[in-house]
Amino acid sequence: MTIAYLNGDFVPLTEARISPMDRGFLFGDGVYEVIPSYQGQFVALDYHLERLRNSLEGIDLAINQSDEQLVALLDELCRQNGSGDHGVYLQITRGVVEKRQHAFSAESTPTIFAYPFTIAPPSDGSxxxxxxxxxxxxxxxxxxxxxxxxxxxxxxxxxxxxxxxxxxxxxxxxxxxxxxxxxxxxxxxxxxxxxxxxxxxxxxxxxxxxxxxxxxxxxxxxxxxxxxxxxxxxxxxxxxxxxxxxxxxxxxxxxxxxxxxxxxxxxxxxxxxxxxxxxxxxxxx
Ligand SMILES: Cc1ncc(COP(=O)(O)O)c(C=O)c1O
Missing domain, CATH: 3.20.10.10 (D-amino Acid Aminotransferase, subunit A, domain 2)
Incomplete structure (x- = not known):
């Protein structure tokens, strides 16, 4: 069973739910990363976090979580899923709104979602x-x-x-x-x-x-x-x-x-x- 992270909770992926009024769903208003992790070790995690910050800045979306907090949640997600070989998908959207309108305000709480999917380690070059x-x-x-x-x-x-x-x-x-x-x-x-x-x-x-x-x-x-x-x-x-x-x-x-x-x-x-x-x-x- 795959465990996902959604807004502070670790839940079975099949039970994770978001509102249709999430701007990620309505407008594709969000950013993401796919970070490989082999046997519990992330590849180039610092580069991924740097790009995530640039993407968030690029869409003017502020989150409260520090890099350390994001790393802790990603580590815990891998641990809960057995620390095999994973691509970890991390998505942050502008969150749920009451009314569908293009312009956004800083009011909404971002939705943070992550889940791992199994990957095979890439080739050794042969x-x-x-x-x-x-x-x-x-x-x-x-x-x-x-x-x-x-x-x-x-x-x-x-x-x-x-x-x-x-x-x-x-x-x-x-x-x-x-x-x-x-x-x-x-x-x-x-x-x-x-x-x-x-x-x-x-x-x-x-x-x-x-x-x-x-x-x-x-x-x-x-x-x-x-x-x-x-x-x-x-x-x-x-x-x-x-x-x-x-x-x-x-x-x-x-x-x-x-x-x-x-x-x-x-x-x-x-x-x-x-x-x-x-x-x-x-x-x-
Ligand atoms: C359009 C596009 N370009 C390049 C890449 C490669 O990026 P990365 O090496 O960070 O996975 C991706 C990966 O998803 C992509 O979607």
Missing amino acids: PANAACFTAVTRTDKRWSRCDIKSTALLGNVLHMMEAVDDGAQEVLLFNQRDELTEAAACNVFIVDAGKILTPALDHHILPGVTRRLCLDLLAAHTNWSVEIRPVTRAEVRSAEEIWLSSSTKELAPVIQIDGQPVGSGQPGPLWSQAQRLFHLYRFNR
């Missing part, structure tokens, strides 16, 4: 156990504050369905200038002539914790050339490797885009080394 992805490409039609980790994900949901409808598992998104932004649920890295390229952060990209961790790990453990700059559609098309990054996947190789193989059509050698760094990082914390 191509044999890589979770490979196929992707399609589309023009990014989401809003211009994708840097906020908002629960209002309809744009991402519709883009993901474009992938699913084409028999793929992700969609690589490009802005009007044909430059890569990100994927529906991941950031993106490419390998081009041996260099690692990823778009710079701006309002059109979620500042992924895994992206940040990947840049940290590459800087600390490799002498690879890494460029943070606009990545064109042509560069993506001719990339030797494409990696997706997200908290539950770490780095996942994209082996096909729009029906064409990426590089050899297999997980690439640089992906393998970079994912190995994540694996070692997870073990050595």
Whole structure:
């Protein structure tokens, strides 16, 4: 039985209830995090909390809980669920209102909800156990504050369905200038002539914790050339490797885009080394 946290209580997930007058339900007026925890140890929890604070500030939502209190509740949630391998979903909305109206006041009490879901630890970097992805490409039609980790994900949901409808598992998104932004649920890295390229952060990209961790790990453990700059559609098309990054996947190789193989059509050698760094990082914390 999965135990969830809801507004101060630990309850069976199936019994957790919120009001339909919660602004999270009415407007998607809330923010969230997905934080991996392996055997009771969170990955990059400080980065997740920093981004959560930025997202809350981005939507002008104040909460009373300190980071220490949030960590204590997340720890307790994992403990109550058996401290296995979890993705912990944490959502904070603007809470319940009496009247549905767009404008908000600071009056409502935020709703805080969290629950864990089971995940498998990502690959150790060996191509044999890589979770490979196929992707399609589309023009990014989401809003211009994708840097906020908002629960209002309809744009991402519709883009993901474009992938699913084409028999793929992700969609690589490009802005009007044909430059890569990100994927529906991941950031993106490419390998081009041996260099690692990823778009710079701006309002059109979620500042992924895994992206940040990947840049940290590459800087600390490799002498690879890494460029943070606009990545064109042509560069993506001719990339030797494409990696997706997200908290539950770490780095996942994209082996096909729009029906064409990426590089050899297999997980690439640089992906393998970079994912190995994540694996070692997870073990050595
Ligand atoms: C749109 C989008 N971009 C990027 C990411 C990757 O972020 P993170 O590495 O923090 O999981 C996600 C993860 O959910 C996402 O939804």
